[in-house]
Amino acid sequence: MINLLSDTVTKPTPGMLQAMMQAEVGDDVFKEDPTVRALEERSAALFAQEAGLFCPSGTMANQIALKVHTRPLEEVLCDETSHIYQYEVAGYAFHSGIGLQLLSGKNGIIQAGQIEAAIRPQQDWLPKSTLVVLENTANKGGGTVYPLNEIEAIRAMCLRRKLALHMDGARIFNACLYAGYSPEHIGRQLDSISVCFSKGLGAPVGSVLLGSRDFIAEARRVRKVMGGGMRQAGYLAAAGLYALDHQVERLAEDHVHARMLAEALAQLDYVAAIRPVQTNIVIFDLIEGVSTAQLLAFLEKNSVKASAFGPQTIRFVTHLDVDRVMIETAMQVLGRFRP
Numbered sequence: 350m351i352n353l354l355s356d357t358v359t360k361p362t363p364g365m366l367q368a369m370m371q372a373e374v375g376d377d378v379f380k381e382d383p384t385v386r387a388l389e390e391r392s393a394a395l396f397a398q399e400a401g402l403f404c405p406s407g408t409m410a411n412q413i414a415l416k417v418h419t420r421p422l423e424e425v426l427c428d429e430t431s432h433i434y435q436y437e438v439a440g441y442a443f444h445s446g447i448g449l450q451l452l453s454g455k456n457g458i459i460q461a462g463q464i465e466a467a468i469r470p471q472q473d474w475l476p477k478s479t480l481v482v483l484e485n486t487a488n489k490g491g492g493t494v495y496p497l498n499e500i501e502a503i504r505a506m507c508l509r510r511k512l513a514l515h516m517d518g519a520r521i522f523n524a525c526l527y528a529g530y531s532p533e534h535i536g537r538q539l540d541s542i543s544v545c546f547s548k549g550l551g552a553p554v555g556s557v558l559l560g561s562r563d564f565i566a567e568a569r570r571v572r573k574v575m576g577g578g579m580r581q582a583g584y585l586a587a588a589g590l591y592a593l594d595h596q597v598e599r600l601a602e603d604h605v606h607a608r609m610l611a612e613a614l615a616q617l618d619y620v621a622a623i624r625p626v627q628t629n630i631v632i633f634d635l636i637e638g639v640s641t642a643q644l645l646a647f648l649e650k651n652s653v654k655a656s657a658f659g660p661q662t663i664r665f666v667t668h669l670d671v672d673r674v675m676i677e678t679a680m681q682v683l684g685r686f687r688p
């Protein structure tokens with residue numbers, strides 16, 4: 350099976366499994382798991398933040414960030430395609446009692462001026478705008494990357510207008526690789542960031558939330574009330590440490606593979622449009638009269654898995670369990686489809 354459903358489908362490599370088996374562990378609710386602490390400290394240092402918190406999922410890391418940054422009746426400014434809006438079960442309302450103000454970005458990327466114009470005036474009948482969330486890379490935008498100057502402009506505006514800035518960095522290493530900026534440089538622009546180990550980095554489970562010492566102290570309490578206080582979680586954190594050592598640079602291959610798929614799609618009559626491909630995500634639309642169900646069924650029959658991203662839209666995601674030969678096979682299968 351050539352599984353292009355998501356970069357979450359990867360399984361631990363033998364080296365990663367070995368690192369997990371050999372992890373030194375303790376009870377992390379008592380802060381006594383040395384491997385979890387090592388992952389938190391190393392991640393925080395990497396992004397120039399003071400502290401980190403290991404979480405079972407990226408969703409939990411984002412939801413904790415929303416909860417700690419806001420009070421009920423406040424609102425978050427973010428792109429309309431954001432993961433926190435689309436795929437986190439309206440958790441912003443459930444956990445934090447806040448709203449989202451959705452902005453129309455370009456392929457998931459919003460701009461400083463656009464965000465500033467959306468800040469609410471202070472009136473008793475309006476929500477209070479207090480937090481900006483940027484998604485980098487922007488998943489539903491097609492794996493698009495924030496340019497450094499845009500992040501810097503947004504940061505300057507947030508400081509001026511007293512807004513906090515959180516980054517959903519589920520795929521931040523893909524963004525760094527594409528844009529050529531360092532995690533440290535990006536981290537310095539932010540109040541907090543969530544980073545996934547279970548996407549392209551290839552770990553089975555886990556994300557970290559990074560921020561100031563005070564922010565993370567409060568985040569620990571929120572993680573606990575959400576049921577995310579884990580005990581000997583070092584077995585999982587060891588996979589994250591292994592990924593940082595061995596599986597960051599190789600993301601570049603995934604980007605090459607995504608571009609290969611996009612170039613193949615560009616030759617096909619049944620493809621109407623392809624979003625600009627920057628990292629490991631390819632989103633494309635089918636021409637009228639061809640349904641995603643039709644193409645997905647054909648792909649599945651030929652051992653290629655992908656996901657529907659709309660009635661006429663499909664998403665491919667490349668990752669470490671899809672090698673060059675598999676990409677070439679998928680390209681051939683796509684070429685054989687006759688609607």
Ligand SMILES: *Cc1c(COP(=O)(O)O)cnc(C)c1O
Nearest residue numbers: 406407408409432484488517519
């Ligand atoms: C995958 C993802 C998350 C977190 O997802 P989990 O499945 O909860 O780990 C958050 N943001 C983005 C943009 C994602 O793609």
